[in-house]
Amino acid sequence: MAGLELLSDQGYRVDGRRAGELRKIQARMGVFAQADGSAYIEQGNTKALAVVYGPHEIRGSRARALPDRALVNCQYSSATFSTGERKRRPHGDRKSCEMGLQLRQTFEAAILTQLHPRSQIDIYVQVLQADGGTYAACVNAATLAVLDAGIPMRDFVCACSAGFVDSTALADLSHVEEAAGGPQLALALLPASGQIALLEMDARLHEDHLEQVLEAAARAARDVHTLLDRVVRQHVREASILLGD
């Protein structure tokens, strides 16, 4: 069997999207009552759940408290059934540690932490189904959850991945496209200011093409922002109707 053709001559990707198109995004806020904020997102077949507690007093060692701002604590985990083959994923393995750190960096840049000195904000993200772009789904879910918790942020954080195949930049990679092993770029963007909260890249990419890929990822992130904004407004409208009654 010949290898998969990631981008056909007619410009279609394996799943029928064109190069710049996103997968279908569905999201809900406030899925759990116990937590301060929670959200669920589906980006294609990638499904993630995010829960936020805080800001609250520092738990555990007091020494970790920061005098001028809040501590952001992120934890990532993925379900045993999230991939094609069932596999136990213990807490604290390299991959989830790394992902936790990346989420923390992303949200420290976005949350106005200086408003809550000596306190802590916890963000827990769980991936229920992984089909490519897990980082992006986690960031987007966490953004909604943080908004749900009412923690002040500079802006939405919107993330999207992008790849590079046959000198074309592909937005929002699926698992099949990621598995092909080409360069892959993850971008978290603050859309209003256009500032980059996090940028990460796997594999090698010639610097001449970087701009093109970055541009594709940024455009996709802005598209994500439009969708998330719609979800938030919908949620607020529903909540206010309930309150009004």
Place this chain on the structure above:
Amino acid sequence: MLQKREKVLLLRTFHGRTLRIVREHYLRPSVPCNSPLCPQPAACLNDGKLLSSDVTHYVIPDWKVVQDFLEILEFPELKGIIFMQTACQSVQHQRGRRQYNKLRNLLKDARHDCVLFANEFQQYCYLPRERGESMEKWQTRSIYNAAVWYYHHCQDRMPIVMVTEDEGAIQQYGSETEGVFVISFKNYLDNFWPDLEAAHELCDSILQSRQERENESQESRGKEYPEHLPLEVLEAGIKSGRYIQGILNVNKHRAQMEAFVRLQGASSKDSDLVSDILIHGMKARNRSIHGDVVAVELLPKNEWKGRTAALCENDSEDKASGESPSEPMPTGRVVGILQKNWRDYVVTFPSKEEVQSQGKNAQKIVVTPWDYRIPKIRISTQQAEALQDFRVVVRIDSWESTSVYPNGHFVRVLGRIRDLEGEIATILVENSISVVPFSEAQMCEMPVNTPESPWKVSPEEEKVRRDLRKTHLVFSIDPKGCEDVDDTLSVRTLNNGNLELGVHIADVTYFVAPNSYTDIEARTRATTCYLADRRYDMLPSILSAGLCSLLGGVDRYAVSVMWELDKTSYEIKKVWYGRTIIRSTYKLFYEAAQELLDGNVSVIDDIPEFKDLDEKSRQAKLEELVWAIGKLTDIARHIRAKRDHCGALELEGVEVRVQLDEKKNIHDLIPKQPLEVHETVAECMILANHWVAKKILETFPHQALLRRHPPPHQEFFSELRECAKAKGFSIDTRSNKTLADSLDNANDPSDPIVNKLLRSMATQAMSNALYFSTGSCAEEEFHHYGLALDKYTHFTSPIRRYSDIIVHRLLMAAVSKENKMEIKENLFNHKDLEELCRHINNRNRAAQHSQKQSTELFQCMYFKDRDPETEERCISDGVIYSIRTNGVLVFIPRFGIKGAAYLKNKDGLVISCGPDSLSEWKPGSLQRFQNKITSTTTGGDSVTFHLFDHVTVRISVQASRCHSDTIRLEIISNKPYMTADTELSHHGPLLLKSELVKEVTRSVEEAQLAQEGKVNTIQEEYEEYCQTKGRSLYMLLEEIRDLALLDVSSSDRM
């Protein structure tokens, strides 16, 4: 708005478990339908190529039809073909990359009236596969459903024919929708294309071979070959180092027994194998065919075999077994084929007697390919009788493990055996060169140039181009009778005393727009193909011999490179690139230019431009021209000296020109003569190429097309060093500089042939020069070894080479970028350019192969009609240049022929030379040493042949029915050959010392050459039959180099 669906796939993992995979599948309301009948072309986003509007129906092939009959769908007569995505994917998954790429190229090619419809991404066409439905049924159902949608989409205005091989589908869908017909492919051809003979034949032959295959697989007799391993196992094995990947190269001279696998890619790095791997016998070769990429497993060391160093012919398979082979080398067996490299093969049917001996199954016939390296092919046809005396093209379909021979099918007839046209067509097909005449669409793009409305320089162009018509003396130097002049030269003194040297190249890109039909065609051809007696142009002749040819006395567009040189040191001060208008004043030929350079002005009578002038102005003009040529030569010498200093090589090869008489019979073979003016022109061209390479690389560091010549592997030089040692010379091959110097020193004053042979051996040891895209390798690798330049490209012959067209476009883009203008040319990106370079390199190689083969063909035809026993021409002087266990390889300088001469004949007799030095066959034995071979008869006489000895050989032709004829050499005397008259004048030279003998031979040769020169001038009327092969010595050297390198026998270098 996209709609999301989910597809569930069940895959089997590497460990054999089933894996359930869910993939998304997005549908959209509109995908491009590419039909001119589309009611909302804007909604459909129809860009790219559309189906033509003058068809009577659209035809939609089913997946099975696309898989099996793609060859017929490729016919340009079939129009309005819609390939459904479902069908394309089934080709991709089930037929492999090669066929899928063929389909992709077909879809991309603007000349074919076919489009792809992405039915699986269309909301209304997509049908999910139902539970329990077989893949085949689902594919047919999807395609039918899409066909119906398409019919309604075009508002029922165009009937659609779906062709399928599935009887059930014809039954089920045949009358379901009005306007959408479902019929079988055979039926379709019969009804719609009854006149398309070729398609019918091909269809029959495909059907028949498929049937045979089915029957056979049912029979399943004893296996002839072990099964191939599955691809995953091969890939894993190659990664782990258990198997080795490489390209199979069959030894032309022992096709039955020996093949070699040249290592490829990473596998050669970690294993410590340096040499090729020997594959001994057909069993071990396991159904792989010459050129395939195979995976090989090494055999244990005790089973290793050596290659045979004896000369032998193909028909005597096991004869060599008695000989003691050389030392054992790594030996392996093929375990799987990674990539098949099948193409069209030219074959010959067995003669009548042989057919009868083949026995009962008269329908199946084993045919013999023209190429020795290809195994016999079994085809089934009823036309065997009728096709007896023809060369025929076949394709291989499959090779089951139960079958000794591969199965194939008949495609078309080329021509009669031994007929010149048939044989030339054979050579072309074997090298995959297509020579169809230019189509009407391409001719329509050509500018008009008729006597009624001659082509003129347009005023707009006059404004943007620099006009050199008044200011510069431009002239061209080419071989006599040359039609396609693509380079001209100019030199003048500037006001500040400096010199200005100009090279002006025909502006082909002005006439050939990117992606026009002409451009696509030229890209496919990639090069003009020169055969011994004709040529196949890359561009239509209106351009190549007309508007692009820089003829004398007419206005032409050109692309110029002009240097300002210091008046004394010739240092380059400034360089200018750009488009110009020129008018060439003189169209000189080499011989005349050389005469002018030597101060011999009597040749002006041969130059037409001087004819109509009065004495005085003629004198002035002549002086001007002579000055220019003299100055040019001076500059060229200077540049050459600088390049020599860096180690430029001068390589040798003998090129022979075929002279035909009025009846197109071969009249004579004439070796070409080098002149100094050849070198002058060549040097200017090299300079231009070098500077253009610099310019485009500077502007486009990642997507410039350059040419590199990688440094050779030292181990290939060992034969050269050994040979030189035999003559007492030492060759230092460490760098190109030392090699050039030591080759210059290795000159035997008594025998110039020795130096020539050493040079040609050096050439053989080198690798090929290649085109490449600068993005694909590091800057150190750009070096051109042979010319000793750090950057080099081809710029000077855009009429004959597509690479030069690309370079022209790059240069023009670079110039406009420099002037801050926008770049109009749409340039290739790195990846496309790399792909294109590979294509051009392949095409060049094919063109050179075919040129060499056609020269050999003519050589054979020249000697065929002569009786070797009586004709004096057939006896010639030869030089031994290599020693084998049962014979020697001989080079004949007179004809430029290389061939084998046996010292031991088929009856086991060896050669012996009596006191009169004439040879006889006697029983005896041979003994081979490193630099000599001794033949001893039982009587005790012995004769020894050393490397570089001159011998007299008789040339004869060995006719062959299925293959090309070959030249046979027979040593008839161990003394150099002398013509009758010199023998008279030097009576008794046999007693003289060998030094003197050699001196005599040389003078004889010179006399011979002079004689030919005379013949040449007498027979000037024959000039019109000569081709314009190689317009300068530089080109000639390039060609020779590649020719020598590409010697097919070099693959079995011993």
